[in-house]
Amino acid sequence: MSLSSLHYFILSAILFTIGGIGVLVRRNVFVIFMCVEMMLNAVNLSLIAFARYLNKADGQLLVLFVMAIAAAEVVVGLAILVALHRKRPTTDADEMNVLRG
């Protein structure tokens, strides 16, 4: 059976889910960041795969823009994290539950 976008799509779904589990399970904020990035990357993979098998360039373009977004997001995320750290030296997401109820 020849390689087709199905296999790439399944791979990207798996990676997407692992990223999702990472966000749910881990309590270190950095790891959660990384997992979110991983989810985005998983989607990039399927986009590229569709672009290749549809023989269209749009997918790749969107991936480019997604990378731009991811970059901006990481910058903002880390900025907030640094500001948070300055307040209280923790990176444990569970300590951020002042707002609840």
Add this chain to the structure above:
Amino acid sequence: MLEIILFACFALAAIAGAIWVILGKNATWSALGLLINFCSLGALYIMLNAPFVALIQFIVYAGAIVVMFLFVIMLLMVARGEGQDKKPVQRYAGIALAVLLTAGLVYVAVGATMPHGALPATPQDNVRILGLALFSEYLLPLWMAGVLFLIGMIAVVMLAKRKREA
């Protein structure tokens, strides 16, 4: 045939990297796992006839983003592991649901007619196509990406800056 083998190994590498990220005992280990994941994806991109994107992947993702993560982790010295999870039940529920989601997606993918066109005979100049499209049809998204970077800059300046002593 070679293609399948290459795909298999890079796929496994990517999955291993991903699992490494979520199982890493501290942030730095996770960062390394992330690096592996990104690089294997980059390789896959090359196989998928998207050399330019692969290049960007290596530079932006594997390079800038992972480096920045490591930089901030080191800066804040938060490389220690996590304590015991108080509410384990949610952890397992989460995993179960995630697996369920994947199963659903796979079921969808298998059922649907996924795109499977062959590569065009004449090799295209990938970069030229992208460049042309970028500055004709996708001009507006380009500007938007620009605005995004602007937000990033403003955010950093605003949040990380110490209160002005003035």
Add this chain to the structure above:
Amino acid sequence: MAIDLQVLAPEAIILAFVLITLFIYALGSKRSTTLMGWLALAGVVLAGAASLYYWGDTAPTFQGMVAADGYGLFANLVFLLAAGLAILMGLEAVRRFDLPAEVFVLVLIATLGMMLLGSAVNLVAVFLALEILSIALYVLTASERDEWRSLEAGMKYFILGGFASAFLLFGIAMIYGATGTFSLAEIGAKGGSLWALRDAPLLAAGLVFLLIGFAFKVALVPFQMWTPDVYEGAPSLVTAFMSAGAKAAGFVALIRILETAFPYWRAEWGWVLAVIAVLTMSWGNMAALGQRSVKRMLAYSSIAHAGYIVIGLAVAARTGYASVLFYLICYTLMNVGAFAVVMAMGRKGEPNEDLDDYTGLIRRKPGLALAMALFMLALAGIPLTAGFLAKLYVFSAAVVEGYAWLAAVAIVNAVISAYYYLRVAARMFFGEARAEAAPVHVSAPLGFVVALTSLATVFLGVYPAPLLEFIQAAIRPLVGF
């Protein structure tokens, strides 16, 4: 392919003013903050004028990415209204809560994101606009940097926002996989031939993931858990802007996507949206019952109102969408007004959001108390206020399309909501003011916001005809009749 900027005139103006204000900020002189505020306001007003100027029946698109049709331009007016009010509140907030001057710039950028989201007809533009809006809001939420609450809210919003936008992107990818294009019109054409969801599983899954992304943005159950914490943590100015503008943008975009890209599946999705509407209304209202903090109560109430708006969406058809637009405008007025009052009550480091802080407000600050009472009654849907007519319009749309049961559930929810809105009004009018309660100070711009919103709420409640006419015209390009 000539690039005609005329299509993007309003957005261009906003971008220009973003850069101008940034430049002023860069000069770094002491009183530059108020100047930046007024400049931002000027930008908003000019963009509004541009939107009105170009308003017409034509629907030029910019390289198939963005369409400046009546619907999009009308949506701009809603966003600009929210932005203008937020900036006015910002002028006060910057001084009172010592917010960084960049707030104005970020509000403008967020408005830019909303306007693009409102007019985007291509999924790439939709995703990018959504991200501009979201990231700007993450930063805005965390803008009160020496307040832990604000930073925590920002962090939470960032993580969950990222998580949800990953879903959205995956949805777009699947739709791309199924139809091979990002343009909504083409998706609509391609999808037309498929009848039931089962024939196009990938497209269907794509729509599901798309819905998840937007449901998060607009805070529908079960994706709304972030809203109470983020709305309470963020500075009131940002909460007001978010609850009005971002929610409106989400709905406007969702309507455009469902109407142009997935018109054929309306029947199947109508029922699901109805269920989501009931869940959202009930969750928002019932959770708000036990709230001690007024701000957090308003957060839950905004979830409930999202539930009411989704009725218009579930019902679809011309009246449904028109009722959504009308509801969004009325909701913006009421909600921004209410948050303005909440802000006026607080001081640096002392938010005064608890119900007890409002005791006997009528004696301390009669004007503010009367305005707040009016907003509470409007949010509860008491007649002679915009809230009532908004609900009336949505319910009549529901009844016309055979969803009378949904209207009944909604009206029962309105009664539950009346209880906690009334409790605030009762506390303000009947309690005895505590001696040591902090003196409430309302500056000019904040006073103007409260006055404008309360007058508009009453005016729309009494004489809504012209606005309704305008909305029904705005809907035409989208629905086609």
Add this chain to the structure above:
Amino acid sequence: MLNYAWLVLIFPLVGVIINTFFGRYLGKRGAGILASAMVGLSFVGAVWMFAELLGLEDRVVTRPLFDWISVGDFNVQVKLLIDPLSSVMAVVVSGVSFLIHIYSIGYMAHDERFVRFFAYLNLFVFAMLTLVLAENLLVTYVGWEGVGLCSYLLIGFWFERKAAADAGKKAFLVNRVGDVGFALGLMMLFVTFGTLSMSQVLEQAMVVRLMPGVATAIALLLFVGAVGKSAQIPLYVWLPDAMEGPTPVSALIHAATMVTAGVYMVARTHMLFALSPTALTWVAAIGGLTAFFAATIALTQHDLKRVLAYSTISQLGYMFLGVGVGAYAAGIFHLTTHAFFKALLFLGAGSVMHALAGELDIRKMGGLRNKIPVTFWTFLFAALAIAGFPGLAGFFSKDEILWQTFANGKTLLWALALLTAGLTAFYIFRLVFTVFYGESRVDKKVAAHIHESPKVMTAPMAILAFFSVIGGYIGVPKILGGSNWIEHYLDGSLGWHAPEAAIAETAHASAGTEWALLILSVIVALAGIGLAYVFYVRRTDLPTRVAKSLGGLYTLVYNKYKVDELYMAVIVKPLRAVGKFFAESVDGPVVDGIAEGIAALVALIGRGLQALQTGLARNYALGILVGAVLLLAYALVR
């Protein structure tokens, strides 16, 4: 005068208005005289009308006044109906009232709310005359409740005393029970005949074929009203308590006028009763039974006014017996004569009280014969009249009823009535002998200044005594050579007989039996008087020995058969208990509970939702994932 008939009504009303608003300026004398004058004028008017009516051939005259209620086909017009029946009643009512007004001037002389008393009395006369002269039954009802109100006000006149206030309230409530029956009767009447005006009902009664039960139902419901107002079993309990009011009130309202309204109403609607024989037998039975029952209680009472109250109930029983057997004229005749001598008895009692500074217990009286001679003689004449002493008023009217009962074949009721006549004679003369004969049991301080009542009180008593004596001669039966004028006169309005059930008046009983009955009743009366003489003058120890020998029966009768306690236990207490049960355990907990329960449930769910809001970002992410899975599942399953 007939076409100014409304004047008869207006005079007392004018009296009320002047006394209430300008009473203060008139002072006691002025107010008393004005009130009495007003009633006097209406009495003159009544007599004038009576005379004019005598002259007319067709004696039924109606004078329309104004339209009261007109709603769809229900039209009520206020009209005055002057016919033999109402003219007689008008004369009796206004006459007796006039005398009692004069008597009250003396009796109430030192009461500080003198003016208000006379205002109430005038209002009573106005209401009674409205009742009597009304052509439309609804206007009769207005008068009916009007007199009920006045009796409430007058019984509870000295409202400082709790007993008086309670008695007033009890009177009004028991009357109201009867009135509701009356109202329901009126409604049934309207539903059947489509009108409440007497003349139209009279015409339709002859022609309309009624379903069997309807006539009985209407008649019985109207009779419930009569029972309530005229204190028959079971609604008599309020009359004895009504004695708490001033004595003139007892004399006027609870002897002569108001209590007879029931009899008048039954007579006025006789054509309805005639249409249903069962209703008539009920009336007769209740009448006879009440007569006997009340008479037994009267035997044992020690309070002077209570005895007279039970005597009134008993005499009213007689009237209902008369009307019940179809002898409406006899009933009204007895009503007239009773009005005179019962009013006199009460005034006499009032005068005795006046003399003994308010003492009412006959065991603390005695030997007043020569201390208050005028009162004694007038009281004696009244006693003879009520006992049925031959020649006096009571004898003729009571005997007529006895005769009619027997003639109509109701022998059992006749026997009971005869026995009651004996009892009546006995208890009335028990009063006479204990109060006026024997040695004086009056205690020292009071005995010192026993004095005869002033002229203003004794004059009306004398006039009433005169009427008690000669009153009977308007109805001397044929066998005694009389023309029985009253019966022929009243036939003008009571002559109507049901087409088929023509009760043969006196056909089958021969003159002989009538004589025999006459003598028999005289013997019974004299026996009663003699027995009383023996008991209370000769052998004063006998009453106590007889009482002991009867033992339980005596105490039972003395305690008025414990009927009041029975009502309290069976009706009043349970209703209050139900009320308390509703108020405490139904209204609050149950009805409110449901609403509070729903509210609490909603609040509970709310708190549950709040608990879900843990503040942890990953829980929220879990929420999103749950949503995603659900939506995806829906998309796949659909």
Add this chain to the structure above:
Amino acid sequence: MNQMGFPLLTLVVWLPLLGAILVYAFRREQVKAVKVVALAFTALTFVGTLLLWAFFRSGEAGYQFVDRAAWIPQFGVEYALGVDGISLFLVILAALLFVVAVLTSWRLLPAEGMRGYFALLLFMETGVLGVFTALDLVLFYVFWEVMLVPAFFLIGRWGGAKRVRAATKFFIYTMAGSALMLVAILALGYVAYSATGAWTFNVANLAGVRIPWYTQLALFGAFALAFAVKAPVVPFHTWLPDAYVEAPTPVTILLAGILGKMGVYGFIRFAIPLFRDAAVYFGPTIQILAVIGVLYGSLIALVQTDLKRLVAYSSLAHVSLIVLGLFAVNAQSMSGAVFQSVSHGIYIAALFALLGALEARKGTRDIAAFGGVWKAAPVMGFFLLIAVLASVGLPGLNAFAGEFVLLLGVFKAQKALAVLGALGMIFGAWYMLTLFQRVMQGAAKPEALADLTGLEKVTVAPLLLLALVFGVQPNLLYSIIVPAVEAVVKAVAAR
């Protein structure tokens, strides 16, 4: 436009709102001026309503003084006001009771905050008048809900001890009850739209619309629920005792006298004529509830120890009797019901005014604290006597003329119910006379009570006089009520 040539009705309805704004323009301490202006405006409105009566063409069944204007054409909602035989006297009664309310609050309340108090009172008057005159269902709903807001603040701000709870309960009960009515109104509009092609909520054109059976049941249910809570009818009455007891006396007068009548008016104006089949179908059930209400209310009133609570439950019994009459659907019972609504308004206002005076003098509402007041305050005793007798339904006073005709009508339709209803007359007498006896009669308490002041006399005397006048001459009202009611009865009969 209408027989007056100028919009008299709109003037009458919106005049109080103008007054409210003017009153609020004064400064906080000008209490005297505020009171005078409030009295002036309520009196002026009352005169306006009398003008309505004067120019009213009696004997006609249709709506008069109709003012129409487009309001929200997109929804098919129009601003339409009109008066007919049924609503004319309720409007006059409302205006009268507001004058009485202003007079009773002259000295009764603390000086502080009067500006707000009178502004809210006048605002409420516009709401109430609007409810009785609105011909467009949505406009009716707007007035119906808007009127709740001032009532809530009046009870909550100037009420008794547990006022906030009572005010909230009152507001939520009524709003919950009438919530479904809004959906029903919209559905009705839609039915009219699908039948005639145009959205309309005007009650005149809606009457002609054929409504399918099941929809009619549902819509009637929604309307009936709203009006049953407002009237109130038994299971939905629990807000009544708390609201009447905790509200300040003037507001209680309005609550008992006129707000309850809005429920009754709703039944006879909207619920019965618009959903004729459903009205006949549900008729018996509602009548049974009403009869239960009469007996239930009376029995509870019997055992009350709080003055106002006793009269509140009596008011529940009397209104239940009115509802009983309404659903017998014949000329007598309905005319009696409308007449009784007006007369109940009159004597309940007098009763609460007097009880308010008593409470003001003694500072407590507990009946045990009173006794022998008649000796010290003869005029108050006399007035209370007349008011009690009116409420008991003594012939010659207005309640009898209404109650008898009502029971007669019910008797024509359903004999058993009429008998049970008549029982109410007995209980009515019982608890009312018990109240009168405990307060006025019996041994006088040591500290004498001051008699009625001049102002109190001026407030209560006209009411009692009206009770007498309408008792002696009920045709003054019936001549106008009966034609309108007969039109409704004919419509229901011809369904």
